[in-house]
Amino acid sequence: EVQLVESGGGLVQPGGSLRLSCAASGFTFSSYWMSWVRQAPGKGLEWVANIKQDGSEKYYVDSVKGRFTISRDNAKNSLYLQMNSLRAEDTAVYYCARVPPGDYYGSGSYYFDYWGQGTLVTVSS
Amino acid sequence: QSALTQPRSVSGSPGQSVTISCTGTSSDVGGYNYVSWYQQHPGKAPKLMIYDVSKRPSGVPDRFSGSKSGNTASLTISGLQAEDEADYYCCSYAGSYFLVVFGGGTKLTVL
Numbered sequence: 001e002v003q004l005v006e007s008g009g010g011l012v013q014p015g016g017s018l019r020l021s022c023a024a025s026g027f028t029f030s031s032y033w034m035s036w037v038r039q040a041p042g043k044g045l046e047w048v049a050n051i052k053q054d055g056s057e058k059y060y061v062d063s064v065k066g067r068f069t070i071s072r073d074n075a076k077n078s079l080y081l082q083m084n085s086l087r088a089e090d091t092a093v094y095y096c097a098r099v100p101p102g103d104y105y106g107s108g109s110y111y112f113d114y115w116g117q118g119t120l121v122t123v124s125s
Numbered sequence: 126q127s128a129l130t131q132p133r134s135v136s137g138s139p140g141q142s143v144t145i146s147c148t149g150t151s152s153d154v155g156g157y158n159y160v161s162w163y164q165q166h167p168g169k170a171p172k173l174m175i176y177d178v179s180k181r182p183s184g185v186p187d188r189f190s191g192s193k194s195g196n197t198a199s200l201t202i203s204g205l206q207a208e209d210e211a212d213y214y215c216c217s218y219a220g221s222y223f224l225v226v227f228g229g230g231t232k233l234t235v236l
Contacts, residue, residue, distance in 0.1 A: 035223075037171075044128065045163070045171065045214050045227040059223045095170060110218035110225055111161035113182065115170040 002026040002114045004096045009119030016086050016123070022079040022096030022116055030054075030074040033099035033108030036081050038092035039118070046092075049081065050099060053106065064090075086123045093118040129154065129215055129228035136234040142203040145231045147215030148196060153226055155196035159218035162191060162200045165230075166211045174213075175200060202233070210235040 008020040020036070035050035049060045049070040058070050069082040079096055097112035130148040137143040147154065147162075154160055160178045163171035173182050175191035178198065188203045198217070202209055215228040 033223075044230045045216070047223075047225045047227070050223050061224075100176075108223065109176070110157075110159040110223070111173065111176045111216060112163075112171075113173050113176075115172070117170050 002098065004098065004114060004116035006094065006096050006116045006119040009094065009121045011122045011124065012086055013125050014087060014123055017082070017084045018086065018121060020081040020083065020094055020096075020119060020121070024077045024079065024096075024098075027098070029072075029077040032101070034072060034079045035097045035099055035112060036070060036079075037095045037097050037112065037115075038090075038121075039095070040089075040092040043092075048094070050108070051079070052108070083121070086121075088123050091121060091123045093120050129217060129226055131213075131215060131228035131231045133229070134232045134234065136236055137202075137205045138236045139205050139207065141205050142201060143205060143233065145200045145202075145213050145215075145233070147198040147200070147217075147228050149198075149217055149226070150196055153217040153219040154193065154198050156220060157218045158193070159225075160191065160193060160198040161216045162189075163214045163216065164209075164211045165214065171214065205235050207235050209233060 003025045005023045036048040051070045067085045071080045095118045096116040098114040099108040102109045158178045162175040165171045178193045179191040212230045214230045219226045
């Protein structure tokens with residue numbers, strides 16, 4: 001059974017930092033692109049970042065470029081999101097999500113087939 | 126990149142059919158066959174219901190179907206059941222590296 005379990009959320013002051021983790025199990029983690037998707041309270045979903053199987057490619061939504069860093073440790077079956085210079089508008093539940101394989105070797109598709117339960121990040125003074 | 130446009134709410138009675146629309150542009154929905162739909166119950170994680178416009182993951186009932194015409198994608202739920210009451214989000218590839226955009230979500234109420 002595919003499982004994704006996020007941790008690391010909490011309350012942080014504006015300008016502060018936080019590191020989220022996602023522990024994966026039930027599938028070959030190193031074979032999949034992975035993503036972070038967030039949802040502000042009472043709002044819709046927003047893709048944040050994703051990372052290739054070997055970590056060699058990383059992509060971010062414009063609003064977090066230069067502040068957030070996605071990474072992974074395939075030996076530990078774990079995905080991470082380092083969040084720096086946090087702003088009030090970063091307040092959201094952050095979900096870890098798996099990206100199925102794309103049409104050619106090593107590529108990812110454009111949807112998310114499994115999601116974790118999410119971890120809440122609150123940026124407030 | 127702007128979010129896709131969905132109706133804020135739709136409703137239907139048990140056994141009826143409802144359709145949720147998702148309108149984008151030729152740069153996202155209209156340009157690619159990479160539209161997906163997610164169901165989210167309150168306090169829960171999203172669940173994939175449809176991918177690549179009309180494909181259903183294993184385990185998703187065939188009451189759920191997806192389609193696309195021009196810049197508008199649609200999710201149709203037939204034979205509505207009480208457990209279908211949830212928020213539904215569409216999502217589309219937007220033509221740059223992995224950029225995907227979501228709709229604002231539609232709350233489905235089963236009367």
